Amino acid sequence: MQETIGVSDMEGLAENIVCDRFSDERWVNTSTHVPVEKAISIFVNRQALVTILCTPNKLNFLVIGYLYAEGIISGISDVASMRVCDEESEVDVRLNNAEFELPQVRTITSGCTGGVAFITEGERVESNLVVSPEKVLSQMKQFQEQMDLYRISGGVHTSALSDTINLLVISEDIGRHNTMDKIQGECLVRKLETRDGLLLCTGRVSSEMLLKASRMQVPIIASLTSPTGRAVSLARDLGITLVGYARSNRLTVYSYPERLGR
Numbered sequence: 497m498q499e500t501i502g503v504s505d506m507e508g509l510a511e512n513i514v515c516d517r518f519s520d521e522r523w524v525n526t527s528t529h530v531p532v533e534k535a536i537s538i539f540v541n542r543q544a545l546v547t548i549l550c551t552p553n554k555l556n557f558l559v560i561g562y563l564y565a566e567g568i569i570s571g572i573s574d575v576a577s578m579r580v581c582d583e584e585s586e587v588d589v590r591l592n593n594a595e596f597e598l599p600q601v602r603t604i605t606s607g608c609t610g611g612v613a614f615i616t617e618g619e620r621v622e623s624n625l626v627v628s629p630e631k632v633l634s635q636m637k638q639f640q641e642q643m644d645l646y647r648i649s650g651g652v653h654t655s656a657l658s659d660t661i662n663l664l665v666i667s668e669d670i671g672r673h674n675t676m677d678k679i680q681g682e683c684l685v686r687k688l689e690t691r692d693g694l695l696l697c698t699g700r701v702s703s704e705m706l707l708k709a710s711r712m713q714v715p716i717i718a719s720l721t722s723p724t725g726r727a728v729s730l731a732r733d734l735g736i737t738l739v740g741y742a743r744s745n746r747l748t749v750y751s752y753p754e755r756l757g758r
């Protein structure tokens with residue numbers, strides 16, 4: 497039986513807000529939980545890199561995953577030290593290469609929190625992975641049952657990495673791209689393999705998410721909702737099977753359907 501996660505387990509991630517609710521032709525003064533949003537500034541070798549709006553949990557994984565996804569580090573061994581300030585508003589990262597020059601060209605992404613990306617080209621994914629549509633839908637159902645913060649507050653995105661049998665890592669955040677960085681970072685720290693995995697997500701699949709998936713060398717990404725047109729184009733260029741509207745007993749495949757036995 498799955499353990500029930502309570503509000504106390506989400507301390508610092510959801511806050512109680514007084515509100516007025518209209519229902520059945522009458523107003524009620526009540527309260528509800530909403531997700532916490534925090535600005536985290538990342539400094540690399542004492543230089544300001546980026547400020548990310550995020551859900552303030554798994555910050556070490558978020559930062560490591562972001563630096564890896566953007567090509568600033570090639571692995572955890574490139575990081576000499578990392579310190580999250582007491583108020584968790586700044587993260588100071590020191591690289592083993594003290595002379596590393598930070599990238600200057602930045603792209604504002606389409607994420608709801610306005611993320612920043614430095615890399616605009618992906619790595620092609622070569623994989624022999626084949627998964628049945630039923631297995632993808634089964635993993636998606638299991639995934640939906642473990643959206644703890646969403647169940648309490650709503651207003652967040654969730655992503656998970658599966659080995660096609662079990663969910664290995666789950667992350668929730670106000671930003672879609674942040675959830676993927678948290679997964680990447682946790683896998684690097686825990687030495688979990690992302691290659692040949694199945695990536696599950698709740699929100700719209702945009703182009704920057706495809707680039708992050710290609711960095712992970714994940715051959716299949718499935719969402720509850722729709723991809724963008726650019727995401728479909730990138731998926732076809734990068735060799736990634738892109739699945740949308742994976743709900744109940746149906747799904748839509750936009751690229752490389754042969755990985756789902758088509």
